[in-house]
Amino acid sequence: MKASVKRSAIFASAAALLVTAIGATGGAGAVAPADEDGELKFGYVLPETGQLAFLGPPQIEALKFAIQTMNDAGGVLGEPVPPAVGGDEAGQEAVAAQSADRVLAAGVDVIIGAAASGMSLAFIDRVTGEGVVQCSGSNTAPTFTDYDDGGFYFRTAPSDVLQAPVLAKLIRGDGHNRVALIGRADDYGKGLVDSTKKELEDSGATVTLAETYDPKSTNFDQIVQKVKDSNPDAVAVIAFEEGAQILQTLIETGLGPQQIGVYGADGLRSEELPSLVAPGNPQRLAGMKGTAPASASNAQFVKDLKEFAPKLKELQFAPQVFDCATTVALAAEQAKSDNPQDFAKEMVGITKGGEKCNTFAACKKLIAAGKDIDYDGVSGPLDFTDKGEPGQATIEVYAYDSQGKLQTVRTEVSTSQG
Structure with missing residues (x-):
């Protein structure tokens, strides 16, 4: 108290x-x-x-x-x-x-x-x-x-209440209708998963999975298997450093950016992410996208x-x-x-x-x-x-290009309704 x-x-x-x-x-x-x-x-x-x-x-x-x-x-x-x-x-x-x-x-x-x-x-x-x-x-x-x-x-x-609409719009704008959401079992992960789920469902998408995981885990096979079993056409990962291992497991399971839409948020926005996910082969993350509060505009x-x-x-x-x-x-x-x-x-x-x-x-x-x-x-x-x-917030949409380089695609203004 x-x-x-x-x-x-x-x-x-x-x-x-x-x-x-x-x-x-x-x-x-x-x-x-x-x-x-x-x-x-x-x-x-x-x-x-x-x-x-x-x-x-x-x-x-x-x-x-x-x-x-x-x-x-x-x-x-x-x-x-x-x-x-x-x-x-x-x-x-x-x-x-x-x-x-x-x-x-x-x-x-x-x-x-x-x-x-x-x-x-x-x-x-x-x-x-x-x-x-x-x-x-x-x-x-x-x-x-x-x-x-x-x-x-x-x-x-x-607040992630302002980031979630931009993330949902990005996913839907890429033509995805069945989306799996996984995030850290903390206030950040749960908050952004819940907010994004609401935005996706309000836009007519089906959220096939909305689940959190223990960020201190050393193995993420179980949560990735749940993603696969839900048969999504896109997955959003709300993570910090452990997200590199999750993305690695998704790619190994056939759920990489070349197979389905793969998205992240601010916790995964890093120039080093591709080399952490696939050392020596950063192109494996090419096509992944995400959102984050704008920092470089x-x-x-x-x-x-x-x-x-x-x-x-x-x-x-x-x-x-x-x-x-x-x-x-x-x-x-x-x-x-x-x-x-x-x-x-x-x-x-x-x-x-x-x-x-x-x-x-x-x-x-x-x-x-x-x-x-x-x-x-x-x-x-x-x-x-x-x-x-x-x-209100200026939210950046980022992506990893064909060489695995981090790029800013655009920025969007998101305004609180409250």
Whole structure:
């Protein structure tokens, strides 16, 4: 059960006293950060190791780039933004929660992350219960929309409720009528499977199978056999790293992209996927398609980020993390406070309804002039709903060409109906 604990600053002479972080597993202690010390402090819990480690570098570098951008514009609230305090989510709930505790103990005002929905769910109560803002650039599980977070959780990645219509439209547009859906047995997998199933059935398709699997399994023969037995003309795999093994098994079973439609989502969008599925023969994945929140459509941002981090290869969710950090900083400027209890209230309003601006520097000037702003991010217009998430999303349709190279086919805008 979530403990509703708000941040408090307890000072004794020159030292801050330790307070108990109620609601943390095992009753771990943490240093209570000051309500307002004039300095906006970022932390992150992102994958430096584990099955989503390929998503770590773009998100971490995007956060660092955002902080540099803020400092180049004079900082936040007139003070430089210090380097972010990092923690590894590692693809393990226990490790992610421990990392969040350590980052919280450093006195941060906001935590960026986690990358995976399941990892965020492992520590969201710790963070929001302490009255610290959490913003993820890649959590897509529908679970978060109505989560009891006290108004402290936000995301710049769209809910899978927005991705599912584009995925279903892609599958149906390719002429498929009998579709098998398999996904990880976690909030991400179940959420996208359920949402896509509804969209497919609403369009008149038959969903021959909609089932989840244990992502920690070492053998996926059983779930692939269920796919085969359902006699589909297309299969969509909602997976992370384990998806390479599932795709390999599908191909070996005669259910590869040359035989039926094979589709994925954001968890499988990787330039390395073909070589993981078929080492030495990446063409075996030719024809596979999928959808993901668009990450590379902003050419100027991509150019600037690559100049900042020349070794960066993967870009997925980098724009969304940059927007998380920038939105937080602008909310602090709007609130004239680095206290999360103050700036969390400004996070929604600065993304819609005011004078448009698309950089931290430009938006900061408008705020200083007393203007109401509408920050359009590098990932696109955010237009947060009252739930603290995008009300519309730009979704990329990707495909692997005849040589197994990842290509962006097009992008589509998907809008919430709620």
